[in-house]
Amino acid sequence: MYEWLNALPKAELHLHLEGSLEPELLFALAERNKIALPWTDVEALRSAYAFNNLQEFLDLYYQGANVLRTEQDFYDLTWAYLLRCKAQNVIHTEPFFDPQTHTDRGIPFEVVVNGIQQALKDGQEKLGISYGLILSFLRHLSEEQAFVTLDQARPFRDAFIAVGLDSSEMGHPPSKFQRVFDKARSEGYLTVAHAGEEGPPEYIWQALDLLKIERIDHGVRAIEDERLMQRIIDEQIPLTVCPLSNTKLCVFDDMRQHNILEMLERGVKVTVNSDDPAYFGGYVGENFAALYDSLGMTEVQARKLAQNSLDARLA
């Protein structure tokens, strides 16, 4: 890692807490909770981290999340992530979590939220990292199930700044969730959504026009639609781009093909994020380093990307 990149103050705006579950912690939690794993050791698990697309990754990611059972588990997961933030000068974070991944396995909503929230509060107090937590709906499930999750969140309303939308993109357009996003906005939530990661530009239009999102998560396929590009430039709608994720999930064949700097130079408010760092080979710092190594990112560009992340905060 490069010291000058590490030293830049940054915000992380696209991070799935469940995706920060490192294999070592996964094994430790499995042991603590007496859960048998299908992998013999950490190395065997790590060697399974080879994906051809988003769905192949998600299948393993949901399997990994199964070791998270208690409030302490969610605390430990979140705290480990915050220590990484501290080490890389991430001074603000807006992580996602997927309540349905846990409630559907019988883990009470409050167990998940309390563990995460306590760690975030301690991170603010002891590490000086500010935050805003985003509750994300799983788009492969129904809108009705998202409404149930929104109901479960109501007693904890102050714990969240926004709702989001993630999981399998293809075949699950933003329009499927228009009503639940309307309801969430009426309750004061801001909104974000994954769009244009694997899905077409049309999904980004829907996320903007139907879900009224503040930021586009990924959004790299916007570049295929010139009218859309003009809109996100004119309105300075932030994109939370995740370079290592995009190459690991074969959205781009190679980092040298990534379009983040082309977007930046065209005036798009792009930011650098890690998505699921335990699975994709690194945290924000490693993502910045990859842009330097493979795309020749300049110091001016790095500073602009870091500033964009601070400007695009919701909390």
Ligand SMILES: Nc1ncnc2[nH]cnc12
């Ligand atoms: N990159 C990604 N896209 C969609 N859903 C996700 N959940 C965790 N990581 C994700």
Ligand SMILES: [Zn+2]
């Ligand atoms: Zn994501």
